[in-house]
Amino acid sequence: MTTLKDRLKDDLTAAIKARDELRSATLRMTLAAVTKEEVAGKTARELSDDEVQKVITREAKKRREAAEAFDKGGRAESAERERAEHGVLDEYLPKQLSDDELNALVGDAVTEAKAAGAEGPRAMGQVMKIVNPKVAGRAEGGRVAAAVKRALAE
Numbered sequence: 001m002t003t004l005k006d007r008l009k010d011d012l013t014a015a016i017k018a019r020d021e022l023r024s025a026t027l028r029m030t031l032a033a034v035t036k037e038e039v040a041g042k043t044a045r046e047l048s049d050d051e052v053q054k055v056i057t058r059e060a061k062k063r064r065e066a067a068e069a070f071d072k073g074g075r076a077e078s079a080e081r082e083r084a085e086h087g088v089l090d091e092y093l094p095k096q097l098s099d100d101e102l103n104a105l106v107g108d109a110v111t112e113a114k115a116a117g118a119e120g121p122r123a124m125g126q127v128m129k130i131v132n133p134k135v136a137g138r139a140e141g142g143r144v145a146a147a148v149k150r151a152l153a154e
Contacts, residue, residue: 004092
């Protein structure tokens, strides 16, 4: 069993014992998503820590998007609940890159791509190939793409 999955299970047990409804419900949903991912496909398998991390990232993104949708729909209480669940999941995610750190990584990748002969907006794919492994879970794809577009436009 993965250590991250073990940590989720242990934290769920502690949350249940502490009668922390928000935390226990959030961790249950996350563990259900992990289990669903494990049994998806032709054969069941054990997820690695990286794969569990991706599931948690996906769940956190769902919470953030749901909070935005509830805000637009005028359902502040539901939006607040989604934000609280996102906060619980944030504890299991790597620290996100600041805008300055992201821009520095993107700048280096643009320089590297230009040295390889890539020019203008069409170099986006090449730059993304260089920068994505360096960012790996520490910044959302949309944020990275926007930073790359800005850097290529300069």
